[in-house]
Amino acid sequence: MIDPVDKxxxxxxxxxxxxxxxxxxxMNTHCHADHVTGTGLIK
Known part of the structure; x- marks a missing residue:
């Protein structure tokens, strides 16, 4: 999944x-708070 959004x-x-x-x-292609948060939630 690329750039997952937390919401x-x-x-x-x-x-x-x-x-x-x-x-x-x-993975994240660039950093934004919502994308990073989304990736962490998927773990």
């Missing part, structure tokens, strides 16, 4: 599960 983490993880996918990596 969308629940939605994103639900969609990944519904599609039967396995999230292997989450």
């Amino acid at each position: 969308m983490v629940d939605r994103d993880l639900k969609l990944i599960k519904e599609l039967g996918l396995k999230l292997i990596y989450a």
